[in-house]
Amino acid sequence: MNLMDLKQMNMDTMALMWKQQAGLTQTNRYGQTAKIQAASFQDAAVKAIQQHQAEEIAETQPLSLEERLKAKYPGLVYHVFDGSSGYWRSRNDYPHYLLYQENIDTEALENWEPKGPNPAYGDSKAIRALSSVRPGSKAVVIHPKVQERMEREPEYADEIMARIEAWFTYEQAVNEAIRPGCWEGVSQSIVIGEDGNIANAQSHSPGRITYSKSGSDDKPSFWEMRLKRHAYYMNLWKEEQIQHGMEVSSQFTALGAKQAAKARLVQMISGGELKAALGDKICGMPTEEVFAANMRSVEKGVGW
Numbered sequence: 001m002n003l004m005d006l007k008q009m010n011m012d013t014m015a016l017m018w019k020q021q022a023g024l025t026q027t028n029r030y031g032q033t034a035k036i037q038a039a040s041f042q043d044a045a046v047k048a049i050q051q052h053q054a055e056e057i058a059e060t061q062p063l064s065l066e067e068r069l070k071a072k073y074p075g076l077v078y079h080v081f082d083g084s085s086g087y088w089r090s091r092n093d094y095p096h097y098l099l100y101q102e103n104i105d106t107e108a109l110e111n112w113e114p115k116g117p118n119p120a121y122g123d124s125k126a127i128r129a130l131s132s133v134r135p136g137s138k139a140v141v142i143h144p145k146v147q148e149r150m151e152r153e154p155e156y157a158d159e160i161m162a163r164i165e166a167w168f169t170y171e172q173a174v175n176e177a178i179r180p181g182c183w184e185g186v187s188q189s190i191v192i193g194e195d196g197n198i199a200n201a202q203s204h205s206p207g208r209i210t211y212s213k214s215g216s217d218d219k220p221s222f223w224e225m226r227l228k229r230h231a232y233y234m235n236l237w238k239e240e241q242i243q244h245g246m247e248v249s250s251q252f253t254a255l256g257a258k259q260a261a262k263a264r265l266v267q268m269i270s271g272g273e274l275k276a277a278l279g280d281k282i283c284g285m286p287t288e289e290v291f292a293a294n295m296r297s298v299e300k301g302v303g304w
Helices: 003-060 065-072 096-100 106-110 125-132 144-152 154-178 222-243 248-270 273-278 287-300
Strands: 077-080 138-142 187-192 198-205 208-211
Touching: 065 077, 065 138, 065 154, 077 096, 096 125, 096 138, 096 187, 096 198, 138 144, 138 154, 144 154, 154 187, 154 198, 154 248, 154 273, 154 287, 248 273, 248 287, 273 287
Parallel strands: 077 138, 138 187
Antiparallel strands: 187 198, 198 208
16 A cells, blocks of 8 residues: 555545534534424423413312402492491491492591581482492492401302392392382492391482491381482482373383382292392391381382
């Protein structure tokens, strides 16, 4: 083997070694890239699975009472504080209008106390302020201890939901049985007390407002006071209808509507389900007494 042949062999060997090294480097580079891609894919897959699992958990968890109420009653305002104050029933200057506003100072409202003598109904700024509330609004006040229990016990939230729905429906049924059509635009607020029962309730439409009453004091029955206080406003409502030219035919139609509404109310009360939903007491009074008082109102044709 001459020198030229030796040089050629060395060059061939070096070329082969270079190719092998290049191939090895390329293999390592591709392998490393593949590993990076596999790791990235695995991370994305894990994240997707975790997101899917989180969505499944969220779907299986029951909605809160606030979410359910707002879904059923769009625009409803939800508060958590002790709203069982007796001033709901005794003061014309209690700021009920604040209940229909978001982000209020609930502590100030919970501890509200009157300043000075009770203003006359027609002179109360708080009563006049209710005219700014959007017609058909709803507000719910939940006692903090009830809120805590509902968060622990979803079935208790179901009970409170049914109670609120039952009251809103029942109050409308009573008024429609007294005067069909008078419930249009009425706003309602309700308080769930520490024991889970209805502690206070209030409703209003332009020209009138109604309150609930606790049975703990020695004053005349709220349901009687309610009739006396608002009979005047219901008479005004009737006069307005007459002034608007109600004809005899429409009066017969209204009579039929009233009879139908009364029959519906009687059916609601006699079924037993309404009482079960409302509980044993409403605003401190036995539920049966509330039913009886309201049926007397229906028979007399005098609104709340």
